[in-house]
Amino acid sequence: MSVTPEKLLVVNDLSTTFATAGGPLPAVANVSFDLTRNETIGIVGESGSGKTVLSRTIMGLQPRTNVAVTGSVLLNGNEMVGTAESVKRGLWGTEVAMVFQDPMTSLNPVMRIGKQIDETLRVRLGMSKQDAKARAIELLELVGIPSPSQRYDAFPGQLSGGMRQRVVIAIALACSPKLLMADEPTTGLDVTIQAQILNLLDELKERLHMSVVLVTHDLGVVATRTSRIVVMYAGRIVEIGSTRDVFANHRMPYTRALLESSPKVSNASHTRLITIPGRPPNLLKLTQGCSFAPRCAYASDKCHQERPELQGADQPGHSFACWNPLPTTRGDSAS
Amino acid sequence: MLRYVIRRILMLIGIIFVISIGSFFLIHLLPGNITAVIEGPGASPENQAKLYKLLGLNRPIYEQYFVWINNILHGNLGTSFISQTSVATTIGNALPIDLEMMFLSQILAFAAAIPMAMRSARKPDGIVDRFFSAGSFTMLSVPPFIVVILLVLFVTYKLGIPHTGPSSYVSLRADWIGNLESMALPAITLALGSFVVYFRVLRSDLIATLQEEFITMARSKGISQRRIMWRHAFRPSSVALLGAAGVNIGGLLAGGFVVQYLLNIPGLGYTLITSINTDDYLLVQGIVLVVSVGVVLINFIFDFIINIVDPRISRE
Numbered sequence: 150m151s152v153t154p155e156k157l158l159v160v161n162d163l164s165t166t167f168a169t170a171g172g173p174l175p176a177v178a179n180v181s182f183d184l185t186r187n188e189t190i191g192i193v194g195e196s197g198s199g200k201t202v203l204s205r206t207i208m209g210l211q212p213r214t215n216v217a218v219t220g221s222v223l224l225n226g227n228e229m230v231g232t233a234e235s236v237k238r239g240l241w242g243t244e245v246a247m248v249f250q251d252p253m254t255s256l257n258p259v260m261r262i263g264k265q266i267d268e269t270l271r272v273r274l275g276m277s278k279q280d281a282k283a284r285a286i287e288l289l290e291l292v293g294i295p296s297p298s299q300r301y302d303a304f305p306g307q308l309s310g311g312m313r314q315r316v317v318i319a320i321a322l323a324c325s326p327k328l329l330m331a332d333e334p335t336t337g338l339d340v341t342i343q344a345q346i347l348n349l350l351d352e353l354k355e356r357l358h359m360s361v362v363l364v365t366h367d368l369g370v371v372a373t374r375t376s377r378i379v380v381m382y383a384g385r386i387v388e389i390g391s392t393r394d395v396f397a398n399h400r401m402p403y404t405r406a407l408l409e410s411s412p413k414v415s416n417a418s419h420t421r422l423i424t425i426p427g428r429p430p431n432l433l434k435l436t437q438g439c440s441f442a443p444r445c446a447y448a449s450d451k452c453h454q455e456r457p458e459l460q461g462a463d464q465p466g467h468s469f470a471c472w473n474p475l476p477t478t479r480g481d482s483a484s
Numbered sequence: 485m486l487r488y489v490i491r492r493i494l495m496l497i498g499i500i501f502v503i504s505i506g507s508f509f510l511i512h513l514l515p516g517n518i519t520a521v522i523e524g525p526g527a528s529p530e531n532q533a534k535l536y537k538l539l540g541l542n543r544p545i546y547e548q549y550f551v552w553i554n555n556i557l558h559g560n561l562g563t564s565f566i567s568q569t570s571v572a573t574t575i576g577n578a579l580p581i582d583l584e585m586m587f588l589s590q591i592l593a594f595a596a597a598i599p600m601a602m603r604s605a606r607k608p609d610g611i612v613d614r615f616f617s618a619g620s621f622t623m624l625s626v627p628p629f630i631v632v633i634l635l636v637l638f639v640t641y642k643l644g645i646p647h648t649g650p651s652s653y654v655s656l657r658a659d660w661i662g663n664l665e666s667m668a669l670p671a672i673t674l675a676l677g678s679f680v681v682y683f684r685v686l687r688s689d690l691i692a693t694l695q696e697e698f699i700t701m702a703r704s705k706g707i708s709q710r711r712i713m714w715r716h717a718f719r720p721s722s723v724a725l726l727g728a729a730g731v732n733i734g735g736l737l738a739g740g741f742v743v744q745y746l747l748n749i750p751g752l753g754y755t756l757i758t759s760i761n762t763d764d765y766l767l768v769q770g771i772v773l774v775v776s777v778g779v780v781l782i783n784f785i786f787d788f789i790i791n792i793v794d795p796r797i798s799r800e
Contacts (some may be wrong), residue, residue, distance in 0.1 A: 210704055214607075234709075241706035254697040259720045261793050269705045269716070304795050320705065 154226045156454045157209070157328055157360050158184040163220035163230070165384075166208045169431045176202040178384045179220075184328070189354065189361040191371030191392070193407065194381035200364045201250070201427045202246075203381070208245050208361070209237040213448075225327055242273050246321035248332040248350075251337040252313035256305040261315045263301035269323040288319040293349060311342035319351065325357060332364045347374065368411050372396060377466070380404050383430050383440035386459060390467030400474035401461055403441045439472070447473040488791065488798045496784050500777055507772040509551050512763050521763050522565045529598050561770040566762050571770040574755065579774070581751040584656065584663075585670055585744075586736045589727070592675035597682035601653070602713050604683075605690035616683070624680045629742050632673040638748075639669065653749050670743045685728050687719035696720075723794050730786030735781035 165177040177199045184190050192200050205211050207222050209229040222229040225244050229237060249255035257265060266285040270276045276284065282301070289297035305313055314334065321329060331350060335343035349373055354361050365371060371378055371392065379397040380388040380403065380441040388401040399405055409423040427444040430436075439445070442452040451472050459468040463477060504722035519532040521750045540551065555562065561571035582773025604613040611707070623631075631747060639645050648664075691701065694717055702716045746756070752771055759767035 160794055205700075208704065210700065238706040238708070241704050243706070247701075247704045249697060249701055251697065255701045257698045257702065257720070260716070268707065268756050271706050272711065273705070306796055317701070320701075324706075 154223070155185070157182045157186050157225055159223040160207060161221040163206060163212060163222060164218070165202050166217045168215040168217070169433070174432050175435070176384050176432065177206060180386055182379055182386065184362065185361050186360055186472045187358055189363055189375045191375035191378045192362060192381060193366060193368055193371060193378060195366060195429055197341065198381040199384035200381055201332055204332050204362060205362050208241070208247060210247070214320065241325065242324040244326060245330060246324070246326035247330040247332060248318055248321050248334045250333040252310055252317050253337055256313055256316055258305055259315055263304050266320050266323055269320060273324050288323060291322070292319045310338050311345065314338060314346050315349070322353065324409060327359060329354070329359050329361045331361060333366070335370065337373055368408055380407065383435065384432060385440065387468070388469040390462065390464065394462070394464050394467040398464070398477055400469040400477065401471045402445050402447050402475060405475060445482055449473055485791070485798055489557060489788070500504060503776040503780065504553055504773060507769055507776060511769045512545065516767065518565060518763070518765060530665065555662045562766040564764050564767050566764040571767050574767060575694060575752070575770055575774055578750055578752045578755045580735060580752070581749060582740065585740055585751060586672060586733060588667055588671035589674035589678060589736065589785060590733060592671060593678035593682055597679050598684060601683050601690055602684035604687045605694060608691050620680045620683045623676055628640070628673050628677055629746060631676055632669065632743050632746050635669050635673060655711050670740065670747055670749055674736060674740055680724055681728050681732060686721060686725045689724050690717055693717045693721040719793055724795065725791055726786055726790045730783050737775050737778045739764050
């Protein structure tokens with residue numbers, strides 16, 4: 150083994166392109182970012198912005214056929230791009246695990262939940278049947294499921310959505326992964342349950358010393374739980390920076406539009422939410438210019454003709470991709 | 485689950501009652517006079533009338549039904565007018581042959597269909613899948629009586645193996661190796677028909693299941709492809725397969741008669757055809773009843789298995 154790398158995750162120029170009947174579809178294009186140990190990073194964007202594909206590609210969990218991945222993902226020093234599934238299998242569960250979006254579909258409906266947790270322990274850690282069962286019940290308890298030894302024998306259909314998502318989390322945690330990919334972990338749940346699940350993830354992250362990639366379309370979710378935020382649009386990073394910078398000092402009009410479209414407590418009741426006009430572009434018909442230009446109020450001719458690359462903002466680690474960035478609210482204090 | 489089972493059992497009793505009425509009256513609708521058959525040509529009308537009364541055929545039909553059903557509940561299916569042997573004994577001799585044929589053919593069909601469907605579903609429209617699918621589709625369009633004749637020709641003439649042609653049935657008790665030899669061709673013929681159905685049903689369900697999110701989730705646990713297929717994909721994909729198997733196996737109980745007739749295997753189907761030809765209506769009635777009840781029971785058992793395999797069904 151080489152020395153433990155300082156960064157747990159280094160994503161460099163990662164692109165995922167699907168071969169479709171309509172031609173190549175660039176679902177993720179030239180994404181680079183990294184993650185230090187015990188850090189939580191948020192990936193936000195509208196539906197179809199490539200968040201889920203990105204998180205699966207980082208894990209190497211993209212479909213096996215009709216997909217081309219280029220670039221590099223170094224996960225705790227292990228290259229995930231172009232690696233055989235048999236090798237990646239040895240990293241899944243122990244190095245990286247995923248909490249899936251919809252607990253209604255991500256658990257096997259005809260397998261008792263205990264067996265679904267056991268399986269990982271027995272196959273991956275070689276535990277005996279008794280040990281695995283005891284550990285599975287411990288895990289169920291850890292994720293806050295009441296009377297875990299009875300629930301062990303339940304089928305997913307006998308549990309509520311929130312309980313199922315706790316089971317999904319228990320499965321992900323079974324082999325103590327160093328990195329947890331949480332792909333919209335609360336989207337399929339009631340609002341009241343969402344906060345519980347997110348708090349649980351936060352608590353477990355601290356307790357088990359994990360890093361977390363939190364994928365969501367809900368900026369409210371990432372605001373207090375992440376140290377940095379990646380904003381994605383049409384498969385590309387359009388802004389990246391510390392959570393504070395992205396919220397308070399964003400430069401990319403898309404980021405502002407996203408922020409304005411989420412409800413705020415400070416709004417008077419019955420305030421109409423601001424929506425982003427138009428729809429995300431068809432990834433099969435991308436133009437030369439900025440993908441957001443057709444929906445952007447600040448778009449100039451240049452925006453339609455030439456794609457902006459990420460450029461550094463005034464704070465270290467904060468970059469954005471825009472020809473006509475919003476003025477900085479910080480003034481000159483940073484320089 | 486328990487309530488479900490009780491409800492199904494009550495339904496089962498009702499269905500069997502309706503079947504018993506059906507098979508009883510159906511035979512009485514048939515034309516022909518049994519007394520003429522028993523007494524042979526040239527019997528006097530007086531003697532015929534006497535026999536008619538002796539057999540109780542002059543009593544009201546509902547009385548005849550109650551006598552008949554009462555006997556059946558005591559295991560007495562009557563004595564054939566033609567052969568003077570007990571119908572229950574005749575059926576008891578023939579039924580194990582059908583059951584054996586059914587068992588062998590289903591083992592073969594599942595043993596081929598399950599691994600082939602899994603291989604196909606791994607890469608739909610890949611070379612292997614196209615080959616398997618085209619092959620199964622070809623077999624689907626060839627009826628069993630053609631298959632069995634081709635098989636006989638191939639095995640006896642090309643391979644020169646005896647004991648496989650017609651009139652060579654060996655009973656299981658007498659000589660089990662000889663029995664397996666004589667059962668091989670009918671079992672393979674019936675297996676081919678079942679295999680085609682099972683392969684196609686399981687293949688398409690597996691392809692659908694493998695798209696499910698819980699399969700990706702299973703993959704992300706780092707378990708092998710093989711384990712995902714058997715532990716995660718197979719069970720939720722097997723409901724339609726079991727449904728098809730239930731109907732198919734029920735059909736085989738009597739439906740193997742073409743193959744039995746062609747190969748001279750004295751199973752229920754074969755006996756049914758001979759008894760129809762000789763107007764042995766008590767035997768026909770008995771076989772119809774046994775086969776119908778058998779079909780209903782098999783369907784009941786498969787319904788039950790499906791419920792265990794997919795607990796979502798009885799919960800809804």
